[in-house]
Amino acid sequence: MNYKLLALGGDGIGPEVLESGLSILEAISKKNNLNFEISFDLIGGTCWDKYGTFCRNSTIEKAIESDAILVGAVGGPKWDAMKIKGDPEEQDGLMCLRKKLGAFFGIRPAKNYKSLQNIIPFNKEYVQNSEIIILREMCGGVMFSKPRGLKLLENDERYGFDTAGYNEFEIREFAKCGFELAKMYNKNIISIDKSNVMESYRLWRDVVQEVSNDYNNINLEHLYADNCAYQMIMNPKNFDIILACNFLGDIFSDLAATISGSLGMLPSASLCGSPLNKTKGIYEPVHGTAPELVGTGMANPIGMILSISMMLKFSFGLEEISKKIELAIDKTLQKGFHTKDLKGSCSTNEITDHIIKELKLCL
Numbered sequence: 364m365n366y367k368l369l370a371l372g373g374d375g376i377g378p379e380v381l382e383s384g385l386s387i388l389e390a391i392s393k394k395n396n397l398n399f400e401i402s403f404d405l406i407g408g409t410c411w412d413k414y415g416t417f418c419r420n421s422t423i424e425k426a427i428e429s430d431a432i433l434v435g436a437v438g439g440p441k442w443d444a445m446k447i448k449g450d451p452e453e454q455d456g457l458m459c460l461r462k463k464l465g466a467f468f469g470i471r472p473a474k475n476y477k478s479l480q481n482i483i484p485f486n487k488e489y490v491q492n493s494e495i496i497i498l499r500e501m502c503g504g505v506m507f508s509k510p511r512g513l514k515l516l517e518n519d520e521r522y523g524f525d526t527a528g529y530n531e532f533e534i535r536e537f538a539k540c541g542f543e544l545a546k547m548y549n550k551n552i553i554s555i556d557k558s559n560v561m562e563s564y565r566l567w568r569d570v571v572q573e574v575s576n577d578y579n580n581i582n583l584e585h586l587y588a589d590n591c592a593y594q595m596i597m598n599p600k601n602f603d604i605i606l607a608c609n610f611l612g613d614i615f616s617d618l619a620a621t622i623s624g625s626l627g628m629l630p631s632a633s634l635c636g637s638p639l640n641k642t643k644g645i646y647e648p649v650h651g652t653a654p655e656l657v658g659t660g661m662a663n664p665i666g667m668i669l670s671i672s673m674m675l676k677f678s679f680g681l682e683e684i685s686k687k688i689e690l691a692i693d694k695t696l697q698k699g700f701h702t703k704d705l706k707g708s709c710s711t712n713e714i715t716d717h718i719i720k721e722l723k724l725c726l
C-alpha cells in the first residue's frame with residue numbers, strides 16, 4: 364500500500380520529535396511492505412521567517428492531496444509576542460491547518476502507565492489503569508467565532524473581546540463522531556459545558572443530549588466543566604471519554620496529561636470526518652515547542668510516536684501495527700528507559716532506538 368504524508372516539523376523541538384517519529388515509520392514500512400511517500404514543508408514561526416505567513420496556501424493544497432498530515436510543534440516566544448491582526452488562521456499555523464482542512468474531531472487520549480507510577484502527582488490507588496480520552500471540537504467555538512477584536516473605548520481604555528458561539532450543525536457533527544468513537548471502545552461519555560451561565564453551552568448540552576438518543580447503549584452524563592475538572596483530578600478512574608468544545612478541550616487535554624506523567628506523552632488526532640471512515644487527519648503531539656529543550660537532544664518523542672500510531676489506526680485502518688507501537692512503548696518504559704521529563708536520562712535518539720528495537724521484536 365502507498366500512503367501520501369505531509370510532514371510539518373514546525374518550530375522548537377517539533378522537527379526533532381518528527382524525525383524520531385519518521386524513523387518509526389521507516390521500521391514499520393520495511394517489515395510490512397507499506398510505502399509512505401513523505402513530503403516536507405514549513406509551518407509556524409519558521410514559515411513566518413521565510414515567507415511572512417504561518418501557513419502557506421500551497422501547504423494547505425499539499426495537505427488536501429495527502430492521506431494524513433504530521434505536525435511536530437508550532438510557535439515560540441519570538442512569534443507569540445508578535446501582534447498579528449486578523450483571524451486565528453492568520454495568527455497561528457496550526458489553527459489555519461485545522462480550519463482549512465475541516466479537521467474538527469480532536470482525539471486526545473491520556474493513559475496511566477504502571478512504569479511511570481512514581482513520577483505522577485497521584486496516589487497509585489486513585490489512578491492505576493485509568494485512561495481518559497478527551498474529545499475536542501477543533502474548528503469552532505470561542506477560538507474562532509466572530510466578532511472578535513481589540514478596540515478603544517470612549518474613555519481610552521482598551522477592550523478585547525471574543526465570541527463564544529457554536530451553531531447546531533457543528534455541535535451535532537462533532538457529538539455524532541464522539542458517540543461513534545464511544546461505540547468503538549464501548550465507553551461512556553461525559554459532556555462538559557458551562558450551561559449554568561452561558562447560552563452557547565445551553566445549546567451544546569441540548570444538542571449533545573439529542574444526538575445521544577441515537578446511541579442507546581452509550582451512557583451520557585453532563586457535567587459543568589469546573590466541577591468536572593475537580594472530579595477528574597480527585598478520581599481519574601471514573602472518567603472514560605470527555606466530550607468538550609474547542610476551548611475546554613484544550614484545557615482538559617493538558618489536565619488529563621497529568622495521569623500520563625508528562626505532557627510529552629500525549630498524542631493527538633484531528634480528524635476531518637467520522638472515526639469510522641479512515642478519514643484524513645492531522646496528527647501531532649499535544650506538547651508545545653519547548654524552547655528550553657531545543658538542540659539538547661533530550662525531548663520526549665513518545666507523544667509524536669503515539670500520534671503516528673493513531674494515524675495508522677484512524678486514517679489507514681492499520682490497527683494491529685498501531686497496537687504494536689503502543690506495546691513497544693510500554694515495554695521500553697517498563698525496562699526503565701525514560702526521557703528527562705519522565706525523570707530519566709535517555710536522549711530522544713536513545714529512546715527512539717529502544718522503541719524501534721522492541722517494535723522489531725513484535726512486528
Ligand code: IPM
Pocket residue numbers: 437438455457458613649
Ligand atoms: C494545542 C495547542 C494549540 C491550541 C495552540 C498551539 C494553538 O495548545 O494543540 O493544544 O490551542 O489548540
Ligand code: MG
Pocket residue numbers: 613614617
Ligand atoms: Mg493546548
